[in-house]
Amino acid sequence: MQGVGFRPFVYNLAERLKLAGQILNNKLGVTIEIEGDEKVCMKFLDLLKNEAPPLARIADISAVKVEVKNERKFVILESDSTGDDVALISPDNDLCGNCLAELLDLDDRRYRYPFINCTDCGPRYTIINGTPYDRPFTSMKDFTMCGDCRAEYEDPKNRRFHAQPNACPVCGPSLILMNGEGEKEESPDPVKEVMRHISEGKIVAIKGLGGYHLACDATNETAVNLLRERKFRKAKPFAIMSKDVASIREFAEVNEQEERLLTSREKPIVLLQKKRNTFIAGSIAPGLNEYGVFLPYTPVHHLMFAETSSPAAIVMTSGNISDEPIVFEEEALMERLGGIADYYLSNNRPIVWRCDDSVVKIFGDKTMIARRSRGWVPSPVFIEKKSPPLLACGGDLKSVFSLARGNTVFPGPHIGDLENAEAFNSFQRSISHFKKIFGIEPELVAVDSHPGYFSSNYGRSLGLPIIEIQHHHAHIASVMLENKLNGEVIGLAMDGAGFGPDSTVWGGEALLCSMKEYKRKFHLPLLKLPGGDIAAKEPWRTAVALLYSEFGDRLYDKHPSFVNSIGESKVKNMIAMIKNGINTPLSSSAGRLFDAISSILMICHHNRYEGEAPILLQAIADSTITGSYSFETGKTGEISFPGMLAEILKIRHEPARASALFHNTIATAMAECCISARKESGVADVCLGGGTFQNSLLLARLYERLELEGFNVYLPRQLPVNDGGLSLGQVAIALAGT
Numbered sequence: 001m002q003g004v005g006f007r008p009f010v011y012n013l014a015e016r017l018k019l020a021g022q023i024l025n026n027k028l029g030v031t032i033e034i035e036g037d038e039k040v041c042m043k044f045l046d047l048l049k050n051e052a053p054p055l056a057r058i059a060d061i062s063a064v065k066v067e068v069k070n071e072r073k074f075v076i077l078e079s080d081s082t083g084d085d086v087a088l089i090s091p092d093n094d095l096c097g098n099c100l101a102e103l104l105d106l107d108d109r110r111y112r113y114p115f116i117n118c119t120d121c122g123p124r125y126t127i128i129n130g131t132p133y134d135r136p137f138t139s140m141k142d143f144t145m146c147g148d149c150r151a152e153y154e155d156p157k158n159r160r161f162h163a164q165p166n167a168c169p170v171c172g173p174s175l176i177l178m179n180g181e182g183e184k185e186e187s188p189d190p191v192k193e194v195m196r197h198i199s200e201g202k203i204v205a206i207k208g209l210g211g212y213h214l215a216c217d218a219t220n221e222t223a224v225n226l227l228r229e230r231k232f233r234k235a236k237p238f239a240i241m242s243k244d245v246a247s248i249r250e251f252a253e254v255n256e257q258e259e260r261l262l263t264s265r266e267k268p269i270v271l272l273q274k275k276r277n278t279f280i281a282g283s284i285a286p287g288l289n290e291y292g293v294f295l296p297y298t299p300v301h302h303l304m305f306a307e308t309s310s311p312a313a314i315v316m317t318s319g320n321i322s323d324e325p326i327v328f329e330e331e332a333l334m335e336r337l338g339g340i341a342d343y344y345l346s347n348n349r350p351i352v353w354r355c356d357d358s359v360v361k362i363f364g365d366k367t368m369i370a371r372r373s374r375g376w377v378p379s380p381v382f383i384e385k386k387s388p389p390l391l392a393c394g395g396d397l398k399s400v401f402s403l404a405r406g407n408t409v410f411p412g413p414h415i416g417d418l419e420n421a422e423a424f425n426s427f428q429r430s431i432s433h434f435k436k437i438f439g440i441e442p443e444l445v446a447v448d449s450h451p452g453y454f455s456s457n458y459g460r461s462l463g464l465p466i467i468e469i470q471h472h473h474a475h476i477a478s479v480m481l482e483n484k485l486n487g488e489v490i491g492l493a494m495d496g497a498g499f500g501p502d503s504t505v506w507g508g509e510a511l512l513c514s515m516k517e518y519k520r521k522f523h524l525p526l527l528k529l530p531g532g533d534i535a536a537k538e539p540w541r542t543a544v545a546l547l548y549s550e551f552g553d554r555l556y557d558k559h560p561s562f563v564n565s566i567g568e569s570k571v572k573n574m575i576a577m578i579k580n581g582i583n584t585p586l587s588s589s590a591g592r593l594f595d596a597i598s599s600i601l602m603i604c605h606h607n608r609y610e611g612e613a614p615i616l617l618q619a620i621a622d623s624t625i626t627g628s629y630s631f632e633t634g635k636t637g638e639i640s641f642p643g644m645l646a647e648i649l650k651i652r653h654e655p656a657r658a659s660a661l662f663h664n665t666i667a668t669a670m671a672e673c674c675i676s677a678r679k680e681s682g683v684a685d686v687c688l689g690g691g692t693f694q695n696s697l698l699l700a701r702l703y704e705r706l707e708l709e710g711f712n713v714y715l716p717r718q719l720p721v722n723d724g725g726l727s728l729g730q731v732a733i734a735l736a737g738t
């Protein structure tokens with residue numbers, strides 16, 4: 001990978017061992033020639049693997065013997081950017097320990113300098129315009145290094161050797177403080193000023209690596225509510241940043257693995273179990289058991305938390321209005337964030353590409369990535385089979401495309417919901433950018449078979465050979481590829497919605513599949529979705545349909561409190577729609593079933609953000625409750641739950657119990673599907689894919705059960721289980737056909 005300090009490391013290692021030779025960067029990687037005593041050469045190889053700099057990720061080393069050249073010293077040769085291999089670019093990095101020490105050292109020339117960085121840290125992907133990764137191709141091109149910086153940059157022994165964003169207060173970028181009108185305010189110490197505003201309950205937009213964050217005091221209920229109001233974000237949880245792990249433990253549970261994730265170089269947002277009755281504002285994550293928490297990763301963040309006025313936790317949420325992509329360009333700043341922030345902490349180092357924070361959690365002993373962006377993008381996923389130049393367009397929600405060639409797949413950044421015009425624009429621009437920086441011109445395009453997806457129609461419009469791929473098959477193929485499973489597997493694909501080939505909406509599927517093909521063996525019950533897509537936003541609609549299908553007109557007597565809370569006339573209208581078959585598509589979606597139960601239990605009638613009803617349903621469940629309701633599988637493979645609804649209604653005043661029993665039932669039923677599928681096929685590998693598996697209670701129950709039954713259970717490792725992982729699955733299926 002370029003820009004991770006590998007060459008100076010090798011240079012210094014060779015010097016240390018008194019070996020002669022040379023090192024050359026090329027697109028394929030690095031070629032090193034060393035000359036000296038054989039034992040010392042072997043030691044060099046050993047140390048190469050074990051002492052590599054923190055950001056270097058060595059995919060493979062191969063060594064061959066060459067003729068002795070009687071060289072005297074070790075030299076670093078000019079980069080060779082010819083040849084058509086794919087160059088690797090480093091993701092953006094958090095501040096390293098050495099730079100942090102300098103940042104806080106009164107005697108250092110970069111004391112409190114907010115843009116301090118070195119070969120082991122700092123921005124990469126978000127400042128790169130083109131390759132090779134050299135200063136003229138980054139947004140640092142307009143800053144000319146001063147003598148001191150230049151000397152560091154040119155000295156192979158210095159840890160800033162060839163650090164492209166190298167800068168100091170004399171020659172580098174600087175902070176810009178602006179008021180709510182976007183007018184510059186002179187300040188000797190903008191960070192100090194900003195922290196004073198935050199501690200007084202103000203909202204500040206802060207420029208980070210991949211875009212702006214909106215920040216406020218996470219312990220101040222009024223400030224958090226004000227931010228919700230201005231951002232048009234009613235209930236979706238806000239991420240919070242805290243100074244260190246000890247501070248986080250004041251309000252959330254952190255186990256060893258979670259600590260490892262929090263402090264990892266990627267510095268993702270980690271989902272952590274809430275502690276009860278802490279100083280965190282209740283409106284940060286209403287109704288949930290979790291907080292999304294991360295640690296400071298830029299010099300500015302560290303300076304913020306070094307202030308004595310700093311609150312114990314600060315909201316750091318994406319700088320955007322509701323569902324728009326994160327704002328990263330100065331030109332769009334006032335237009336898009338004007339009126340939201342009271343102050344702006346900007347700077348004059350342009351962000352070339354937006355990149356959101358990544359989100360991860362620990363499940364059992366595994367890391368699950370919910371959003372793969374900053375810290376990972378644009379690192380590749382390596383695959384066994386060679387790919388032709390290929391673009392996979394992913395899906396429309398949580399959009400992530402992938403570009404592949406040879407043994408590498410480059411999943412793009414998290415883009416969001418393509419229904420949003422700005423997000424769709426970002427999708428197209430990011431694809432062009434990836435094509436350019438990796439030099440991949442697609443010859444083949446893989447799309448979701450949905451006729452109306454923006455991503456699919458974009459792919460179809462390119463005039464290239466197209467492969468249409470079923471949504472849930474792609475979910476499973478993504479997990480297969482990551483786990484190197486090339487034969488047949490049982491795939492449980494559970495999510496909100498995906499286009500089914502039979503004109504119903506799929507989303508609760510047990511498939512028997514290979515990379516090449518799939519057979520649908522079982523699926524969740526077909527629910528009526530009055531209003532189609534609107535049902536995904538209004539769970540009460542599916543709830544009415546479910547209650548009506550079970551009880552007919554008796555539903556008014558069966559569940560009067562539900563009818564009252566919705567309004568009798570609205571319920572009647574919905575029933576009329578169902579009876580007359582007006583815009584009432586059928587769906588086997590797990591998401592909609594969870595929606596309906598959440599609404600029936602009076603937990604959530606309207607989704608204020610995607611998946612709110614199922615998320616709240618899970619949050620309320622008492623996970624100590626065992627047992628489940630009965631289910632049957634029909635000849636067509638449709639699973640049904642006779643009597644479950646009546647039982648749930650009986651205990652509707654104990655939603656924690658009802659929810660747990662419902663979760664247990666779904667898990668048991670899906671496990672039973674796997675057992676049937678194994679009986680028929682002999683296949684014992686089960687892959688789990690689809691956004692419903694972000695539900696950790698369902699996942700835990702199902703996982704336990706499947707392991708107990710002797711299945712090998714697989715989850716994705718590097719990509720999200722939700723639609724963010726679709727494009728990798730599309731690559732896998734496209735390759736199986738080539």
Ligand code: ZN
Pocket residue numbers: 095096097098099100117118119120121122
């Ligand atoms: Zn550093």
Ligand code: ZN
Pocket residue numbers: 145146147148149150167168169170171172
């Ligand atoms: Zn300088």
Ligand code: FE
Pocket residue numbers: 471475495496497498690691722723
């Ligand atoms: Fe999906």
